[in-house]
Amino acid sequence: MALPPLDSPQWQTSFRAFLWGARSIGATVLTLVLFATYLGIGALAHDSGFSLGWTLASTAFVWAGPAQIIVITTLGSGATVLQSAIAVTVSAIRLFPMVVSVLPMMRTEKTKRWHLILVAHLTAVTLWVECFRFLPQVPRNRRIAFVHGLGCGLVSVCLIANTIGYTLAANLSPLLAAGILMLTPLAFLFSTARNCREVADVVALLLGLLLFPVAAMLNSGVDILVSGVVAGTVAYGVHRVRAGMVRARA
Secondary structure, X not given: OOOOOOOOHHHOOHHHHHHHHXXXXXXXXXXXXXXXXXXXXXXXXXXXXOOHHHHHHHHHHHOOHXXXXXXXXXXXXXXXXXXXXXXXXXXXXXXXHHHHHHHHHOOOOOOOHHHHHHHHHHOOHHHHHHHHHHHHHOOHHHHHHHHHHHHHHHHHHHHHXXXXXXXXXXXXXXXXXXXXXXXXXXXXXXXXXXXXXXXXXXXXXXHHHHHHHHHHOOOOOOHHHHHHHHHHXXXXXXXXXXXXXXXXXX
């Protein structure tokens, strides 16, 4: 879906910018990834004994798939609210650089801090990626309204997916319910693969997948962490070597 030109009358009001943002969710494949992810989260919440209302509220207020999975799994396994909050906070730190890099793209001389509160809340991986794609096509004074529309549209899709996943998990056989739960890791895997831009990204992803079965044999309980750190370190080394070769040629 093409956005109107920057000087188009379509951008004259914030409400129109909001609607353009909401409509833009149909122009990205990441909407489908989110839908699949939150189908799995809805099924996971049902399997963990949470109500549908609690599941929808956690999606609206947490608004980060990995963090929401942490909330569900920690509370579902008997952890305290404080322990769960600490785990979610550690997970959410990764979003801080995304917020910092996106907010300057929307500020104007008249922007107040409270104007950016909802934008900061809505800034997760998907919104961060799409902001860099869409915002250059949006007048600066309408970008906050546009992001509000885009973010609210994505949240609405996820709330619908939550409801469907939760309902299916309640009415399907255990095997099919387990299949729905598998949508979550698969969606994250496909999303990561789609966002690979550099050779180092591809090396990290493929090496992480190959090392995980080996790390699982250690029975350490931190199999993903071990394979991720090793793969990421090797990928970083590949990036440094390639960067050095480019400098040498220059």
